[in-house]
Amino acid sequence: MTRLHVDWTRCDGHGSCSELLPELLGVDEFGFPVSRSGERDPAVPRRDRDTARHAVRNCPLMALRLYDADG
Amino acid sequence: MTTAPTLTRRLLDGAGTDHGAHLARYGVLPRLSRDDLLAALTDSGLTGRGGAGFPTAIKVRAVAYAPRRPVVIGNAMESEPLSAKDAVLLGRNPHLVLDGLETLARAMRARRAILALGPEVDPGATFAAARGREVEVVQLEGGFVAGQETALVNQLNGRPAIPRDPFTRVTEAGVGGRATLVLNAETLAQLALLVRYGAGWFRAAGTTEDPGTSLFTISGSVGRPGVVEAERGSSLRDVLDPAQPLRPSAVLVGGYHGAWVRTSDLDVRLTRRDLAAYGASVGAGVLHVLGTDTCPIGFAAGVAEYLASESTRQCGPCLNGLPRMATDLARLAAGVRDHGLPAEVQRMSALVTGRGACAHPDGSARFVASTLDVFRDHVAAHLEGWCPTPTGRPRRSDS
Amino acid sequence: MSQAGLTSAFWALGRGTGVVALVLLTVSVVLGIVARSGRRVPAVGRVGISDLHRTAALTGTGLVVAHLGSLLFDPYAQLRLVDLAVPFLAAYRPLWLGLGTLAVDVLAIVTVVSLLRHRVGPKTFRAVHWATYALWPMALLHALGSGTDAGTTWFRGLAVVCAGAVVAAIGWRLAPSYAGRGWTRQHRRPA
Numbered sequence: 001m002t003r004l005h006v007d008w009t010r011c012d013g014h015g016s017c018s019e020l021l022p023e024l025l026g027v028d029e030f031g032f033p034v035s036r037s038g039e040r041d042p043a044v045p046r047r048d049r050d051t052a053r054h055a056v057r058n059c060p061l062m063a064l065r066l067y068d069a070d071g
Numbered sequence: 072m073t074t075a076p077t078l079t080r081r082l083l084d085g086a087g088t089d090h091g092a093h094l095a096r097y098g099v100l101p102r103l104s105r106d107d108l109l110a111a112l113t114d115s116g117l118t119g120r121g122g123a124g125f126p127t128a129i130k131v132r133a134v135a136y137a138p139r140r141p142v143v144i145g146n147a148m149e150s151e152p153l154s155a156k157d158a159v160l161l162g163r164n165p166h167l168v169l170d171g172l173e174t175l176a177r178a179m180r181a182r183r184a185i186l187a188l189g190p191e192v193d194p195g196a197t198f199a200a201a202r203g204r205e206v207e208v209v210q211l212e213g214g215f216v217a218g219q220e221t222a223l224v225n226q227l228n229g230r231p232a233i234p235r236d237p238f239t240r241v242t243e244a245g246v247g248g249r250a251t252l253v254l255n256a257e258t259l260a261q262l263a264l265l266v267r268y269g270a271g272w273f274r275a276a277g278t279t280e281d282p283g284t285s286l287f288t289i290s291g292s293v294g295r296p297g298v299v300e301a302e303r304g305s306s307l308r309d310v311l312d313p314a315q316p317l318r319p320s321a322v323l324v325g326g327y328h329g330a331w332v333r334t335s336d337l338d339v340r341l342t343r344r345d346l347a348a349y350g351a352s353v354g355a356g357v358l359h360v361l362g363t364d365t366c367p368i369g370f371a372a373g374v375a376e377y378l379a380s381e382s383t384r385q386c387g388p389c390l391n392g393l394p395r396m397a398t399d400l401a402r403l404a405a406g407v408r409d410h411g412l413p414a415e416v417q418r419m420s421a422l423v424t425g426r427g428a429c430a431h432p433d434g435s436a437r438f439v440a441s442t443l444d445v446f447r448d449h450v451a452a453h454l455e456g457w458c459p460t461p462t463g464r465p466r467r468s469d470s
Numbered sequence: 471m472s473q474a475g476l477t478s479a480f481w482a483l484g485r486g487t488g489v490v491a492l493v494l495l496t497v498s499v500v501l502g503i504v505a506r507s508g509r510r511v512p513a514v515g516r517v518g519i520s521d522l523h524r525t526a527a528l529t530g531t532g533l534v535v536a537h538l539g540s541l542l543f544d545p546y547a548q549l550r551l552v553d554l555a556v557p558f559l560a561a562y563r564p565l566w567l568g569l570g571t572l573a574v575d576v577l578a579i580v581t582v583v584s585l586l587r588h589r590v591g592p593k594t595f596r597a598v599h600w601a602t603y604a605l606w607p608m609a610l611l612h613a614l615g616s617g618t619d620a621g622t623t624w625f626r627g628l629a630v631v632c633a634g635a636v637v638a639a640i641g642w643r644l645a646p647s648y649a650g651r652g653w654t655r656q657h658r659r660p661a
Contacts, residue, residue, distance in 0.1 A: 006141060006426075007238065008236070008386035008426065008427050008428045009234070009386060009428045010592055011386070011387060015516055016515075016520060019510075019515045020517055021518055026366040028388065031387070032426070032472065035425075038425075041427045054517075055517075058517055060505065060520060061592050062587055062591070
């Protein structure tokens with residue numbers, strides 16, 4: 001199971017990630033990403049993997065990373 | 072021949088700073104191998120006394136087999152304003168805490184053993200006791216979040232005392248990039264006793280799932296505030312009674328990140344399972360009694376403002392959300408008759424939970440949500456423009 | 471192709487790649503400032519802007535490499551390998567050429583750090599990226615000072631447009647209304 005992790009100490013609500021992954025991430029009233037599933041690190045379905053990698057590359061603050069987790 | 076400490080007078084009857092007297096009272100500190108230490112910790116069922124309550128054996132095992140020599144840290148930052156247990160423990164029984172650190176350091180061939188004191192802790196006894204022992208004692212900068220594991224590691228690495236992204240656990244890379252074990256000072260003292268007297272002795276107190284004793288700091292509307300030791304699993308009433316609560320309306324269990332328990336529920340046992348029903352946990356043993364002469368909303372608004380000011384402002388949700396919660400709670404306390412306020416506070420508390428590098432927003436949200444829940448009648452009164460507390464504001468209009 | 475023909479082919483390639491590289495780096499600087507603002511541009515979105523910024527930068531860099539390569543192989547240009555890295559040693563217009571060399575040095579560092587940004591971390595990446603504000607003027611001055619086409623009307627016009635775009639973008643960047651997202655928060659320093 002691939003998961004998307006936000007480094008909150010870097011995130012500044014730039015908003016590229018929620019643009020690319022609207023099903024995974026919403027935006028709160030302050031501009032910061034909100035995991036729609038409520039999980040801290042949302043699971044990334046296989047069909048969204050490439051887009052998620054794009055989001056990781058694209059975040060101007062390098063606040064995102066993908067990792068493999070069990071379950 | 073030393074006698075093992077009794078059921079509930081284990082930690083605070085220390086021999087002070089004299090090492091000889093300490094050894095005469097408790098006996099020689101055994102040197103355990105790594106595996107023997109892990110076995111003792113597993114058998115004893117010791118859990119962390121710093122707030123998270125994590126099984127100590129699991130924490131130690133995470134660094135015990137690190138490829139490079141690890142670093143062990145005793146956390147006596149005492150960052151919770153309502154807590155005094157680690158300061159008192161170090162004042163009365165510093166050698167016991169040092170024993171715990173040395174036992175771990177020897178068993179795991181640690182590169183460094185550090186005891187970190189917060190600015191509120193009187194360091195005199197600890198520095199005196201540490202002379203000639205294998206532990207570095209340092210007094211560090213404070214702040215509510217400074218005692219958080221990664222913030223502490225950051226400070227020891229010469230950086231500001233603010234948390235880092237928890238993705239890399241300190242047990243993988245912490246101080247100097249080495250596997251780092253951070254244990255609360257009281258946990259270390261408990262460890263120092265159980266390696267001498269055995270897991271069976273340790274388990275003679277407390278419950279099967281939560282054995283041993285614990286230090287509790289009792290404050291607020293009580294005749295005799297202070298730090299006491301009690302068996303785990305004791306009822307809240309039994310722990311509080313000797314402190315002589317005065318006209319209590321509720322008890323804040325767990326400090327500023329804790330939750331409220333009403334006076335009618337004082338028979339709840341201080342265990343993880345029993346307290347879970349109240350959204351609370353034993354935490355670091357803080358028990359703050361709110362008297363009937365204190366408006367709970369006003370009190371909570373003050374705490375929320377403090378918590379917002381203690382945000383390290385690294386993470387958007389916390390830096391934005393906590394001041395909002397505090398402002399709304401302050402308006403509720405002042406009697407602003409905006410019936411949307413409770414829902415707004417709830418919404419904000421849900422919004423900040425789980426979205427930050429540390430648990431500061433989560434704990435603050437928990438405290439605020441518990442306040443609105445337990446004192447819902449009081450909140451309703453405020454929304455009607457009056458305060459049930461005799462000396463509370465606002466007053467019902469006299470007409 | 472004759473020797474003369476080959477020479478002028480390399481020369482033409484050198485000029486062409488230089489001009490297009492300058493345009494692309496100009497586009498990159500402007501888009502970088504747009505990206506930093508966090509403004510959502512219709513149709514492309516924030517993602518599109520940063521992707522375009524990156525593509526323009528990398529393509530421009532590639533063209534700079536081609537620019538260097540073709541001039542190195544052109545005997546008429548009298549460029550030595552050392553002139554690619556150490557500025558102000560060239561035989562022809564050393565000052566203006568040297569600015570180009572300096573710009574290439576900076577571009578190399580910025581490119582490498584940017585490609586490794588996830589390893590070096592945001593602070594280092596950002597610090598190095600500031601150098602692009604020095605890089606771009608050096609590239610423009612190099613083109614105006616040592617470019618073969620610098621005297622032509624079309625190139626001067628192009629230079630004015632590029633300079634205008636960058637100046638306008640920087641003007642916007644410095645204005646209070648810019649309010650860019652990113653690194654705007656100062657973390658709290660404990661007392």
